[in-house]
Amino acid sequence: MLDVLAHTDFESYISSFKKRLSSLFHSDYDYNTLSLERGLPPSFWNEIMEMKPLSVAIPTLYGGRGVSVKECLGVLSAASYESLSLSLIFGINIALFLEPFAKYGDVGIQDRIFKRFLEEKAMGGLMITEPAYGSDALNMQTFYEPVGQEYHLKGQKHWQGLTGAADFWLVTARRKNEQGDLTRDIDFFVTDSAKPEQQINVSRRYNSLGLYAIPYGINDIDIRVPQNQKLVAESTGIKLMLDTLHRSRLQFPGMGMGFIKRMLDEAMTHCYNRRVAGLRLNEMDAIKFQLSRLQAAFTLCSGMCAYSTKVSSIANDLSGHGLDANSVKALVTDLMHEAAQTCLQLSGANGYRIDHVAGRGVIDSRPFQIFEGSNEMLYTQIAEFVTKGMRRKKETNLLVYLQSDNLTQEAAPFFASLLSNVVLHDAIKQREMVTLGRIIARIICFQFVVSLGNAGFNDKLVDITRQHMFMDISMLVGQFGNNDADPLMEYEENADWTHAV
Numbered sequence: 001m002l003d004v005l006a007h008t009d010f011e012s013y014i015s016s017f018k019k020r021l022s023s024l025f026h027s028d029y030d031y032n033t034l035s036l037e038r039g040l041p042p043s044f045w046n047e048i049m050e051m052k053p054l055s056v057a058i059p060t061l062y063g064g065r066g067v068s069v070k071e072c073l074g075v076l077s078a079a080s081y082e083s084l085s086l087s088l089i090f091g092i093n094i095a096l097f098l099e100p101f102a103k104y105g106d107v108g109i110q111d112r113i114f115k116r117f118l119e120e121k122a123m124g125g126l127m128i129t130e131p132a133y134g135s136d137a138l139n140m141q142t143f144y145e146p147v148g149q150e151y152h153l154k155g156q157k158h159w160q161g162l163t164g165a166a167d168f169w170l171v172t173a174r175r176k177n178e179q180g181d182l183t184r185d186i187d188f189f190v191t192d193s194a195k196p197e198q199q200i201n202v203s204r205r206y207n208s209l210g211l212y213a214i215p216y217g218i219n220d221i222d223i224r225v226p227q228n229q230k231l232v233a234e235s236t237g238i239k240l241m242l243d244t245l246h247r248s249r250l251q252f253p254g255m256g257m258g259f260i261k262r263m264l265d266e267a268m269t270h271c272y273n274r275r276v277a278g279l280r281l282n283e284m285d286a287i288k289f290q291l292s293r294l295q296a297a298f299t300l301c302s303g304m305c306a307y308s309t310k311v312s313s314i315a316n317d318l319s320g321h322g323l324d325a326n327s328v329k330a331l332v333t334d335l336m337h338e339a340a341q342t343c344l345q346l347s348g349a350n351g352y353r354i355d356h357v358a359g360r361g362v363i364d365s366r367p368f369q370i371f372e373g374s375n376e377m378l379y380t381q382i383a384e385f386v387t388k389g390m391r392r393k394k395e396t397n398l399l400v401y402l403q404s405d406n407l408t409q410e411a412a413p414f415f416a417s418l419l420s421n422v423v424l425h426d427a428i429k430q431r432e433m434v435t436l437g438r439i440i441a442r443i444i445c446f447q448f449v450v451s452l453g454n455a456g457f458n459d460k461l462v463d464i465t466r467q468h469m470f471m472d473i474s475m476l477v478g479q480f481g482n483n484d485a486d487p488l489m490e491y492e493e494n495a496d497w498t499h500a501v
Helices: 002-007 010-028 042-049 053-057 069-082 084-104 107-120 237-250 252-273 285-311 322-351 357-369 375-393 398-402 412-419 430-454 459-479
Strands: 124-127 143-147 150-158 168-175 187-192 201-205 217-226
Touching (some): 010 042, 084 357, 107 187, 187 217, 237 322, 285 322, 285 430, 322 357, 322 430, 412 459
Antiparallel strands (some): 168 187
16 A cells, blocks of 8 residues: 555545545535534544555655655645645644654654554644743743653643644753753654653643644643654754744645635635526625635635745755745735635625534634734744845835845835835834735735746736735735824723713
């Protein structure tokens, strides 16, 4: 079976994978019911894993398909068309365990662990986030100390997808020195739950709002692992972490691709079949606008997938790719949630059901805007990357700078009339940095669409996307610098409307 998988061409593999998923979700099981339950039935999960979807992220040396980004994104997209939860399970395994383990894991343990994934349907995940240090990963308090030929790890992590379900974890920790202080750098360790001394205790399970198939909770860590289960960083552990997270963010479009296409397909079908006052919904101008916006999201995500395929191989060091990785993750997840909201709205009352694909999609897509860095934080970082670059070049005009940057020089001229008067000075409020980041992310990602169009992608979809990006950026430029409102902490004073009547 493994030899067959390793030598089957990907088009044939992904075609059969999509067909089997469709059968499982629409014929063999009632997924509308399953989507309301915590976890997936073992029989359902076994049927999915029989197709070896995680083989795409395992090197051919160990029986896998070779860690091809195109194939990884293809599997993520096929899964997200049917279930965002399933795609995220694959995404966690691929981007947050298998890829970093293939790149940085000790070769002496890779064969054994990859074999478990291929033959025993094992799963893996990544533990970074801590209860008191969410996005502040550099201050994590989980620590490790050498003890003989092992490392002792102790601490607490939470909100890890697959809590209590993964067989292997990459756990991050800081070294405790002889003075009892934690060093600045971060190290990664592989844990194997099959070994008692490496088992991580789940002290609490969270009642998450969505993504019911994925367990989350609090993990108490007090384990010992052999020295060869420490990942081997090429330079520093912080760069290893950035390389891993940026690669993961650049592969979010794989999960977004199938999901956005499903929202588009559902909306298109509904609006074609539904009639109001003798007209099909898709013949009404306001509906045309909404459908075209879904198509713009589809096109943007397609461009992101093409770009990710070119740059996010494990052969590349992505630690310095903060600008493009953050732009891709933040914008695609915003597009995913907007697509679900649009599909729900177009579906009318039927969409407002948790077992409807759009209603379910609204809930399940929402956390994508939060985990792996909340989008507001990422948009701020995007703006910081650009403003620092502008200061280095002593440039204050945003358009002039973007026309000189490799990530934006082809797309910036499309928005020249909007950006030519945007002049940035040193004192920019944080709220304005978020807005600026939203503008820049759209220009960067539209450049991916321009490249896609140059390669023969549907030129009408490219133009639809240009129009929507022009509209978005126009609104964002209009917001920039026009809001200084601060909240009143004692807001209830003279704030009872009944006293004014």
